[in-house]
Amino acid sequence: MNDTSPPRRGRKSELSREQILDAAARMLRRQGYGNTTLRAIAEVAGIQAGSIYYHFASKDEIMDAVLERGVAAVYEAVRDRLAALPSETGHLARIEVAVTTHLEALLSHGDYTSASIRTYGEVPEAFQQKSQPLREAYVVLWQDLLGAAQADGAIRDDLDTSLLRTLLLGSLNWTVEWYDPTQRPVQDIARQAVDVLFRGVVPVEEAS
């Protein structure tokens, strides 16, 4: 489905390829683009630096594959989950599913998504562009979701949904910086995020 591999000869070279990508994602995530070296990737992947070039033509090609996989994982997860909902599902319920799925995908594919989020800005423009269509498609998905909700009155119409989208996704994306799976389940975070998003933090006591 999603595949960035041109060589693709032996069927068991796939394994090494995966190991290289996994190692690259892990290093990219925590050291950024410029600090991630091929020698280090090779070491983590358990091979020699030179051997990488059997699978990839350049460092950039590896980075590119990692970045794209990161956004694709989130985009596809959210898109598919939304598509699977019964068509009569309400706007707020859809948004809740989208938030939850976004967080789950984001935090379960940890290294790829984190690398993708954190490194995107510091990578040569040349291949920022490669993953851009995917990123834009994802933005559109959310914009449609929020726009439709607002059009039907499920979201206050004095809000700018475009701004709302960036604030919301920012909040969710930032979780990669601090989330610790051993502390609490992703669903807890999703639940409170949705709760605050829908109802705000101020108690409703009309009597004031």
Place this chain on the structure above:
Amino acid sequence: MNDTSPPRRGRKSELSREQILDAAARMLRRQGYGNTTLRAIAEVAGIQAGSIYYHFASKDEIMDAVLERGVAAVYEAVRDRLAALPSETGHLARIEVAVTTHLEALLSHGDYTSASIRTYGEVPEAFQQKSQPLREAYVVLWQDLLGAAQADGAIRDDLDTSLLRTLLLGSLNWTVEWYDPTQRPVQDIARQAVDVLFRGVVPVEEAS
């Protein structure tokens, strides 16, 4: 007040020092730690690479100064603005001031704060620690703010304020990734962020 400069001999070398820091902040922000080279910094600052070492002992020392200045700018701005409020100011009003000030400081010191936010995670642990006290103080500031509000019933008590804090600050910090000063004023963003935070996106129509 805040100063990380040990040499500090000539009074006009301060100027070069600033230019180096400015250049470093700008490059750090958009290329990350590993891609930022001393030669490039020097070029932007209008001097030769070797000359940098008159002002700084190492590349890391420059990075460190930039990172620290970034967090300090936001922390001090918010702290001082809160301190200047009349003591009878309500919890929600204080939170609103904090959000607005955070955004203003964040987006007006663009390069330093952005660099600080984006690069922090990918920098050698050794000097993540140097700015950590400041970062923690800032976390405490917010935690107190939210905790006090909740204790007084200004914030719903079924919310985890610690989680709320990370989600909120994530949302605000993420603005460095997309904010464009020519598009709309910071205050617009702050206003809607606070609005959604307090009241949520769902209309209040009790009749449903």
Place this chain on the structure above:
DNA sequence: GTCTATACCTGGATAGAC
């Protein structure tokens, strides 16, 4: 498909003239 060896370059850092 992976190794070893190595070419080539660019990076941080130092020395000493001015």
Place this chain on the structure above:
DNA sequence: GTCTATCCAGGTATAGAC
């Protein structure tokens, strides 16, 4: 205080044996 020149480590990438 800044320059030029240079050292050396470490980076990407290639060549060719296995």
